[in-house]
């Protein structure tokens with residue numbers, strides 16, 4: 438192990454914030470997966486097809502059924518770089534990035550069930566899938582998922598609204614308001630004694646049949662492709678602003694990372710469009726740095742490290758990111774394309790969430806604030822680095838991943854936990 442590698446490991450073990458960077462901006466993203474490209478196109482089409490039934494079922498939101506978030510300006514401050522915010526915290530329906538990946542996998546299963554029930558026929562009339570007849574037919578189908586947070590909520594809310602039976606497997610750290618919210622939707626909540634990985638394994642082991650489906654957060658191409666679609670949305674928004682990234686003046690995208698599906702899918706999509714004119718930086722809590730550990734130790738997808746092996750406990754207020762081991766699927770797809778990894782303490786993220794509120798009026802959960810908090814350490818770590826562009830000339834995009842639907846009491850508690858400004 439090199440001296441540099443061992444200094445990363447030392448920081449990891451000590452639970453200290455750290456930044457890993459690739460020696461050179463990655464040019465080695467894996468474009469050699471044609472089936473993935475085709476699957477991403479299919480995901481894009483599926484989101485379009487389901488606009489009508491989604492708009493009909495969630496019409497309280499005054500919305501056309503498109504899953505799309507704004508790209509907004511972060512308030513300019515003296516001496517700070519140009520920052521934009523990709524506002525997935527405010528995505529329609531579920532208020533988190535899971536309205537991309539989790540929702541897409543659910544739509545794929547609904548499509549399967551609809552075809553099986555003869556509901557789509559030759560007319561491919563997706564609008565009918567929101568009608569009572571379809572909802573009654575869907576009630577014979579069941580979907581299950583393991584999640585302590587946004588994924589369970591997204592699958593639970595949308596699945597139940599379409600009439601599916603839903604089971605959510607939760608780990609020991611799941612908060613009771615989250616269980617209550619799911620039970621109110623009519624979902625079954627199964628509580629497990631272990632952590633997220635163990636709840637996921639237990640859920641995966643349950644038998645499935647032609648009426649049921651398990652949304653596997655750690656191994657699902659459908660999730661990954663649902664996230665990847667977001668890259669083109671961002672590209673369109675950048676073009677509308679006249680932003681043309683280059684290798685010398687790149688965009689740097691900061692992506693909060695749990696198992697790596699959401700940031701991985703987005704990275705895959707962005708690297709396909711922008712090559713080395715985009716830098717993708719994954720952001721994690723110091724107590725759950727699964728991807729950081731994999732990158733800093735140059736692990737292979739077959740042997741991804743567990744954060745428990747470094748004496749860490751996976752306990753963090755950023756519960757959307759509390760994961761002990763990265764997804765092998767995400768790591769093999771984009772491990773070589775990730776340009777940097779930043780770890781942050783809970784305190785860093787809490788303070789950033791509070792600042793996002795006071796400065797910009799953004800209601801972010803702790804996990805989402807990580808994207809903003811990672812910008813200064815990443816710029817500092819790359820300053821003067823050989824073979825790297827000058828990031829002061831770059832445009833920094835914080836992908837804020839959730840928060841708008843956080844219950845008021847939870848939100849206030851999070852603000853209080855940040856302490857005085």
Ligand SMILES: *Cc1c(COP(=O)(O)O)cnc(C)c1O
Nearest residue numbers: 587695696697698699757838839
């Ligand atoms: C799920 C989630 C993430 C990370 O997604 P992964 O696919 O687990 O990497 C980030 N932020 C929030 C708010 C999330 O809910």
